[in-house]
Amino acid sequence: MKAKVRVRLILLTMTMLAIGFPLLFLTAPPIPRYLGPEGIAASFVENLTSANFEEARKLVTPESIETMHLFETLVGSQSDELKNEPTHFTMSRSKMNPTQDSLFIEGKLFFSNKHKLIRHIELLLVNREGRWLVDCQDNNIF
Numbered sequence: 001m002k003a004k005v006r007v008r009l010i011l012l013t014m015t016m017l018a019i020g021f022p023l024l025f026l027t028a029p030p031i032p033r034y035l036g037p038e039g040i041a042a043s044f045v046e047n048l049t050s051a052n053f054e055e056a057r058k059l060v061t062p063e064s065i066e067t068m069h070l071f072e073t074l075v076g077s078q079s080d081e082l083k084n085e086p087t088h089f090t091m092s093r094s095k096m097n098p099t100q101d102s103l104f105i106e107g108k109l110f111f112s113n114k115h116k117l118i119r120h121i122e123l124l125l126v127n128r129e130g131r132w133l134v135d136c137q138d139n140n141i142f
Helices: 003-027 036-049 053-057 062-077 080-084
Strands: 087-096 102-111 116-128 131-135
Touching (some): 036 053, 036 102, 036 116, 036 131
Antiparallel strands (some): 087 102, 116 131
């Protein structure tokens, strides 16, 4: 191959890479936001406050499903500001028990756009068959 042809092939390859990689990243599926027990806790609280009860039920222990009706009633009776405004849950502290089968999480629930504190929340997560689930039998979340 002549030198001019090699240079053109190299430039063509570099151009394709320069265009292809950004397109690849734009079309790739998003990385899941919630990973691990802290993510499960955040997802549970945010689904609960936005009245997405079906998704919240998927994140609780089987024993806690009965108490979800109470939470539905509480969120349903809360002000429209809480139901309609986006919220954000931030963890303040987490502590795992020595056997590593449960995790206690303390956090704060904020309005996302106002950074106004709504309330402090304490959650207990348990590891069931390799999956972290929220245990809300004590009705102490809200």
